[in-house]
Amino acid sequence: xxxxxxxxxxxxxxxxxxxxxxxGYEQTTVLDIAERAGVTERTFFRHFADKREVLFxxxxxxQEAVVAAIAAAPDGLPPLEIVGEAMERAGAFxxxxxxxxxxxxxxIAANPSLQERELLKMATLGSAVAAALRARGVPSPxxxxxxxxxxxxxxxxxxxxxxxxxxxxxxxxxxxxxASLRALTAG
Amino acid sequence: xxxxxxxxxxxxxxxxxxxxxxxGYEQTTVLDIAERAGVTERTFFRHFADKREVLFxxxxxxQEAVVAAIAAAPDGLPPLEIVGEAMERAGAFxxxxxxxxxxxxxxIAANPSLQERELLKMATLGSAVAAALRARGVPSPxxxxxxxxxxxxxxxxxxxxxxxxxxxxxxxxxxxxxASLRALTAG
Numbered sequence: 001x002x003x004x005x006x007x008x009x010x011x012x013x014x015x016x017x018x019x020x021x022x023x024g025y026e027q028t029t030v031l032d033i034a035e036r037a038g039v040t041e042r043t044f045f046r047h048f049a050d051k052r053e054v055l056f057x058x059x060x061x062x063q064e065a066v067v068a069a070i071a072a073a074p075d076g077l078p079p080l081e082i083v084g085e086a087m088e089r090a091g092a093f094x095x096x097x098x099x100x101x102x103x104x105x106x107x108i109a110a111n112p113s114l115q116e117r118e119l120l121k122m123a124t125l126g127s128a129v130a131a132a133l134r135a136r137g138v139p140s141p142x143x144x145x146x147x148x149x150x151x152x153x154x155x156x157x158x159x160x161x162x163x164x165x166x167x168x169x170x171x172x173x174x175x176x177x178x179a180s181l182r183a184l185t186a187g
Numbered sequence: 188x189x190x191x192x193x194x195x196x197x198x199x200x201x202x203x204x205x206x207x208x209x210x211g212y213e214q215t216t217v218l219d220i221a222e223r224a225g226v227t228e229r230t231f232f233r234h235f236a237d238k239r240e241v242l243f244x245x246x247x248x249x250q251e252a253v254v255a256a257i258a259a260a261p262d263g264l265p266p267l268e269i270v271g272e273a274m275e276r277a278g279a280f281x282x283x284x285x286x287x288x289x290x291x292x293x294x295i296a297a298n299p300s301l302q303e304r305e306l307l308k309m310a311t312l313g314s315a316v317a318a319a320l321r322a323r324g325v326p327s328p329x330x331x332x333x334x335x336x337x338x339x340x341x342x343x344x345x346x347x348x349x350x351x352x353x354x355x356x357x358x359x360x361x362x363x364x365x366a367s368l369r370a371l372t373a374g
Contacts, residue, residue, distance in 0.1 A: 080371050115310070116303035123306055144346075145367045148339035156331055180332045184267050185372040 009047045011037040016054040020107040052117045070132035083150035091170035105162045126151040153177035196234045198224040203241040207294040239304045257319035270337035278357035292349045313338040340364040
């Protein structure tokens, strides 16, 4: 168990991850996870709707951080700059838990049902980014494309950060991905 | 029932779409879909693994068309040009079924479980695009970012095509989305 063990939700996430790695997602029940975390099934369901959600305990907080960063960006910045900054902020939010992120990515990669949930979370984040841009007055088509670009650079940066031992911190990986996107589209 | 009714798989897709619209995805069973299409449950399962897959009957063919277009692109083109062309090809593949696509998009938008499957299909398409680019010798990071960009422009073009009555055909919507992406990243 890592040093990140502040509360029941966190313990449940760690327990779920360990069990998915040991015996597989399909073979793990909510009761198994609760027992491993030292809580009741009832406590599990106070925190999470199902055994997929337990791996997405920080999705809402992440999305709130991204939306707040977009709302707080200085006036006059181009949409892609705003989104790039916000995604770096999201990266900073996750950056202290690389080992957890690696284990979590492995669990998700091994299971289509978890992949689907991860993709839905990213799509939801994308919609929130587009809405936050529109709230700043960015026109709808630009907001949509900037949001798609933002999700793409977040995903690429994240993937490098969890898979490449020589990668820099997560905000830097996201920054590099934006630079790659600019180079690709200019090329 | 539209003019597109060539075979059991197609009839099952139309029947599923009609039932999801009438009574909702959750309230529809595989047996309901088979009966509406005039086939047996057994025939349903010869074509589709479950009642989500029935709305993705052309995913494999679409992916094959995209991968083939990437493989067949002339030498010396930049990766994003190759991907843009391939995505337009994918658009041409779907362009004759706009009304079906609109109904299908409505069904998917109404159901998180179908959204997740749709997102997984798009992610799978993205991985296939990246692999097809690498097979042409495009280096891995460029292939990944070009694939993400390709999926983004496909999604944006598709969304405009199904939601905006004044939109041009699907290949043109995808081409416009690529132009918007270039403008955004250059701006």
